Amino acid sequence: MAKESTVTIAVRPLVEYVFRSGSLEGGFRAAVSLTEGTKAHQQVQKQYGEGDQKEVYLKAEIPCGDLLFVVDGRCDGLLAGEDGSLTVDEIKSTAGDLSAIDEDTYPVHWAQAKCYAYMYAKANGLSEMGIQLTYVQLDTGERKQFRTRAGIDELETFMYDVVQRYAPYARLLRNHRRERNRSIAELAFPFPGYRAGQRKLAGAVYKTIEEAVGLFAQAPTGIGKTISTTFPALKAMGEGKLNQLYYLTAKTITRTAAENAFALMEAQGLQAWVVTLTAKEKICFREEVRCTKEDCMYADGYYDRINGAIQDILANETQLARPVIEAYARKHRVCPFEFSLDLSYAADVTICDYNYVFDPKVSLQRMFAEQKKETVLLIDEAHNLVDRAREMYSAELLKSSFLTLQRAYKAKSPSVAKAAKAVNAGFIELRKQAEGSFWVDRAAPELLLQRVEAFSKAAERELAIDPSAAGQANAPGSSEAEARELLLQAYFDALHFSRMGKLYDERFVTYAEIAREDVRIKLFCLDPSHLLQEMSKGFRSRIYFSATLSPMGYYRDMLGAGPDDYSISLPSPFSRDQLEVVVVPLSTRYQDREQTRGPLVRALQEVTRGRPGNYLFFFPSYAYMNMIYEEFAASKDKGTELLLQQAGMTEEDREQFLAAFVPNPEPGRTFIAFAVMGGLFSEGIDLVGDRLTGVAIVGVGLPQIGPERNLIRDYFQATGRDGFDYAYVYPGMNKVLQAGGRLIRSETDYGRLALIDDRYLQSHYARLLPEEWR
Secondary structure: OHHHEEEEEEHHHHHHHHOOOOOOOOOOOHHHHHHHHHHHHHHHHHHOOOOOOOEEEEEEEEEOOEEEEEEEEEEEEEEEOOOOEEEEEEHHHHHHHHHHHHOOOHHHHHHHHHHHHHHHHHHOOOOEEEEEEEEEEEOOEEEEEEEEEEEEEHHHHHHHHHHHHHHHHHHHHHHHHHHHHHHHOOOOOOOOOOOOOOOOHHHEEEEEEEEHEEEEEEOOOOOHHHHHHHHHHHHHHHHHOOEEEEEEEOOHHHHHHHHHHHHHHOOOOOOOOOOEEOOHHHHOOOOOOOOOOOOOOOOOHHHHHHHHHHHHHHHOOOOOOOHHHHHHHHOOOOOOOHHHHHHHOOOOEEEEEEEHHOOOOOOOOOOOOOHHOOOOOOOOHHHHHHHHHHOOOEEEEEHHHHHHHHHOOOOOOOOHHHHHHHHHHHHHHHHHHHOOOEEOOOOOOHHHHHHHHHHHHHHHHHHOEEEEOOOOOOOOHHHHHHHHHHHHHHHHHHHHHHHHHOOOOOOOEEEEEEOOOEEEEEEEEEEOOHHHHHOOOOOEEEEEEEEOOOOOOHHHHOOOOOOOOOOEOOOOOOOHHEEEEEOOOOOOHHHHHHHHHHHHHHHHHHHHHHOOOOEEEEOHHHHHHHHHHHHHOOOOOOOOOEEOOOOOOOHHHHEEEEEEEEOOOOOEEEEEEEEEEOOOOOOOOOOOOHHHHHHEEEEEOOOOOOOOHHHHHHHHHHHOOOHHHHHHHHHHHHHHHHHHHOOOOOOOOOEEEEEEEHHHHHHHHHOOOOOHHH
């Protein structure tokens, strides 16, 4: 049978597709880690007899019309009876109460075990097999078992029925991939020609995927990074080098750019499923996110309808952005967020935030190892991933949360109240031993971690109780509901704290901020490179790209480059004549700002003098921006319009801000927008042509000096690197490069760039500027 008609699939995803049913589990889902589940399996397997086997690999070929299913997997145990009989043992771990599980609770578990029983019986010519489900309670080690026996005819009928129920979906996937690969083979580069540097970048991406390594690419503004990375990746997909592509971004605007690139290629004939993942809070149909069958019709019976919804949308659509997903979610009455996640496992391309791959709290954990091997990560604006990763791999807790829970659950659940009290007491002990308001320790807080883990288990048991079944009121806004929401949030925070505690090593530090009323403790990840490596393990290739991966050695170090990974830095495709660069040697250091505010205002006025148009002035902080804005506004020229970025702007506010940069401004009109470096308007926006005439950058972008940045500085200094550069200079200058990159966006753009700070004349800073800025 032709390779494209062979369906290679593991037992677990096969039976999960066929047998999943019921509703979404709601706001609480017991979070059993892989390590905990593995330990439970090992505890059972240790007690197997001498003739028993564990982790037995099984494989079977099952014809189904025009398809051939190749199904494989590992059964947890193969038990030998004294009478010579054999029994498949399927082990499942749970944090919940075993009394809630009966023989018919989880048909999918029986299905998995029956598949293994059939595969072993068929391969070994047996007429009958025993089947056993073993459930293990993680906290207590208690077990509950169910057993049955089945003949080979019954097992074969069952197995053939399973693949027949999966077959329509398999044919949809097969037919699509046939069309996808044909369309990719015929797909031409969607522009008349390559820009300078574009072909080189595309070639580097293709070579990286071909060799299954990584790439760090600095590609300046104007090269066309999105199309230069997606087009060669698709070509590699069409040749069978990968099956899935994840385009990871930090911001909504870059997700839109990726969507536009795939839509452009679709207009040229591409047939590919491209899904965009939107945050649950944004895509949820309800005003308040409450994912229970009682509160949400889209959660109620979700798994009974999801397979039909997936087949419908994939049969009729290719560009699966938010509006399309929402339309089909309403049609089939399924949760749009969970729907988009389920679609991502089938899609050719998934456009999403970094956290779906790199954040242990929200990553796409249903992706199997075989699927990862055929998946490539395209990581856009990769300079943002350093601080985002620090955030993902750090964890913090507040004393006040546990004191509140201790009081709220004193009568309701003594075990939760006792566990919360122990954690609260740990905070009190910490406050007593600390000197001053800031406490630091290189070691993990082991005793507190033990208490937090105990709290997680007590909270998990409480949250596993269905309030309605227990006769508790749980109406939104009620004190019971509020207490449960507080417990749920504390549970997730505690769980993440425990997980990071298990990952804690020399790359972490523990610190606490102590106030009179509260204590905040944080496991702070100083160097995320190792964990980024771990989270991206198993993927075929990782392509990190940005206009500002400079200095390259720093970003390779911080993003976890391997010894075989490539690097490439491309020059700007634009002419030097397009950019006029002026350095104004004023001190913008914090201690000099009051003294130099007058000269700074005059320097900014000089930037626009004699050249009407649209300008962006960037500042290192809101406070500094507001101070200069007030003085500038008091002395601005007649006919000059000003706009000020506000903190906490919505997407609508942002669009209105950008709309003020009108093309073809009236003669003599000068419009100036004041904005913050590293904010909404310093990355990922395109103000092409005369929508932007000039940019002024005040300062060198250094992060505000503070305890966290100083801890990063001290760590890298102690490990033989320049701590001040790693903590302050490189992150700061990246903001400068991004802000300045807003100015020249095309071959026809011209503009004036003012760098206002005397440090730009120092070689240490000047060497970090692009060649065309010097």
